[in-house]
Amino acid sequence: MQLKSLSIGSAHSALQARQTTPLALAEAHYKQIAQRDHEIGAFLTLCRDRALAQADRIDRLAVEGKPLPPLAGVPVAIKDVMSTRGVRTTAGSKMLDKYIPPYDCTAVGRMEAAGAVVLGKTNCDEFAMGSSNENSAYFPVHNPRDLSRVPGGSSGGSAAAVAADMAVAALGSDTGGSIRQPASFCGVVGLTPTYGRVSRYGLIAFASSLDHIGPLTKTVKDAATVLQVIAGRDSMDSTSADLPVPDYVSELEKPIRGMEVGVAKEYFGEGLDDEVRHAIECAIDKLKNLGCEIVPISLPHTPYAIPTYYLIATAEASSNLARYDGVRYSLRARGVKTLSEMYRRSRDEGFGAEVKRRIMLGTYALSAGYYDAYYLKAQKVRTLLTRDFDEAFRKVDAIVTPTSPTPAFRIGEKSNDPLAMYLADIYTVTADLAGIPAISIPCGETQEKLPIGLQILGRHFDEATILRLAHAYEQA
Numbered sequence: 001m002q003l004k005s006l007s008i009g010s011a012h013s014a015l016q017a018r019q020t021t022p023l024a025l026a027e028a029h030y031k032q033i034a035q036r037d038h039e040i041g042a043f044l045t046l047c048r049d050r051a052l053a054q055a056d057r058i059d060r061l062a063v064e065g066k067p068l069p070p071l072a073g074v075p076v077a078i079k080d081v082m083s084t085r086g087v088r089t090t091a092g093s094k095m096l097d098k099y100i101p102p103y104d105c106t107a108v109g110r111m112e113a114a115g116a117v118v119l120g121k122t123n124c125d126e127f128a129m130g131s132s133n134e135n136s137a138y139f140p141v142h143n144p145r146d147l148s149r150v151p152g153g154s155s156g157g158s159a160a161a162v163a164a165d166m167a168v169a170a171l172g173s174d175t176g177g178s179i180r181q182p183a184s185f186c187g188v189v190g191l192t193p194t195y196g197r198v199s200r201y202g203l204i205a206f207a208s209s210l211d212h213i214g215p216l217t218k219t220v221k222d223a224a225t226v227l228q229v230i231a232g233r234d235s236m237d238s239t240s241a242d243l244p245v246p247d248y249v250s251e252l253e254k255p256i257r258g259m260e261v262g263v264a265k266e267y268f269g270e271g272l273d274d275e276v277r278h279a280i281e282c283a284i285d286k287l288k289n290l291g292c293e294i295v296p297i298s299l300p301h302t303p304y305a306i307p308t309y310y311l312i313a314t315a316e317a318s319s320n321l322a323r324y325d326g327v328r329y330s331l332r333a334r335g336v337k338t339l340s341e342m343y344r345r346s347r348d349e350g351f352g353a354e355v356k357r358r359i360m361l362g363t364y365a366l367s368a369g370y371y372d373a374y375y376l377k378a379q380k381v382r383t384l385l386t387r388d389f390d391e392a393f394r395k396v397d398a399i400v401t402p403t404s405p406t407p408a409f410r411i412g413e414k415s416n417d418p419l420a421m422y423l424a425d426i427y428t429v430t431a432d433l434a435g436i437p438a439i440s441i442p443c444g445e446t447q448e449k450l451p452i453g454l455q456i457l458g459r460h461f462d463e464a465t466i467l468r469l470a471h472a473y474e475q476a
């Protein structure tokens with residue numbers, strides 16, 4: 001048995017049958033990290049003591065013959081925007097280089113309560129702002145499939161860790177595509193749940209009306225298992241929904257025959273790479289063969305999604321990032337004489353170029369005189385985009401699209417052209433703007449062996465349907 005290439009499901013069975021131990025699983029993954037991560041750069045911090053103590057706890061459960069919780073002994077990685085008590089949490093920024101949170105993010109706490117073994121914290125774009133991981137203040141992440149290429153972003157470290165067998169599963173965050181796009185670039189599964197499905201308590205905020213936490217895994221079933229564990233109301237996050245959590249894993253096996261699947265022409269326009277288009281068309285054919293009804297639909301406001309997203313996300317970011325003032329937990333510049341000089345220099349030294357660009361764009365969009373023309377208008381267009389989906393979901397149960405217009409691009413290819421980088425988020429930002437759930441699953445490769453991702457969008461709080469469709473496609 002290759003310990004490092006297990007899925008959650010197979011690790012669980014192996015542990016239950018006592019063919020391996022949580023300690024052996026953790027060690028196999030740390031060994032893989034030691035062998036591969038020097039060339040990939042997925043991890044910023046490893047937390048070996050915490051991992052081994054947890055593995056030991058789970059070991060004892062197994063020895064006592066107690067029933068094992070769903071993530072018992074599963075080695076996982078956590079994007080470094082989620083607070084971990086006693087373990088450095090940087091958000092990929094120099095601003096938080098020395099930040100050691102005094103509490104755990106709810107999602108991380110729930111993973112550990114379900115038996116997961118947290119191996120470490122993964123690299124990401126600074127404050128989750130980016131699509132390539134080149135905006136990390138530490139080092140870029142390299143795509144495990146082709147080290148000269150980006151892993152996607154901003155959860156690139158989490159995606160690369162799972163793709164390179166350095167973790168069985170990972171948590172990422174998604175504001176405009178940061179779970180799904182890296183999942184598609186690295187050839188793994190990435191799920192962005194409905195807004196409010198998973199608590200964000202302890203997530204370092206980027207844009208609060210858009211931020212989500214979700215899993216990156218090797219299989220759709222694993223994504224369902226992790227969602228099951230992290231979903232549900234949390235009294236520490238007033239935006240978490242007070243709705244029952246369905247049994248996502250058992251729902252997977254329900255038939256998909258007769259499901260109505262929408263295909264929107266707006267997602268197949270200019271800029272879509274030919275090989276990606278071909279792979280998505282084949283996936284649609286496969287769904288048809290599995291008994292789905294393919295329904296042409298239109299989401300007419302899609303062309304406005306990128307400007308809408310980049311106005312709202314930057315506006316919210318400029319407000320959320322105001323707290324990094326050098327006073328409490330963030331970096332404080334040395335040798336300053338006045339309070340305002342301390343603020344200015346701390347923010348200048350602590351934030352990288354992309355974060356500064358976003359703070360300036362967002363501050364501008366919110367400023368007197370421009371608020372109505374930019375921020376308010378973007379909010380109105382956001383409503384139109386949401387209505388497009390409401391309309392479409394009256395006719396169909398799910399919508400399939402490419403996750404990204406291209407496969408993984410080369411490191412450095414777009415880093416000097418922020419607009420080109422922003423445009424690459426075209427297919428992912430819409431789900432975040434509408435707050436609907438979306439999943440990216442592998443659907444083939446290019447001739448150069450680069451993974452391609454298929455995105456499936458669903459109705460609010462209907463993760464079960466998109467997981468079911470994704471699972472059926474994956475099995476087929």
Ligand code: GLN
Pocket residue numbers: 128129130131153154173174175176177178179206313425
């Ligand atoms: N790439 C998008 C951005 O740069 C999305 C980031 C995210 O989802 N965190 O804002």
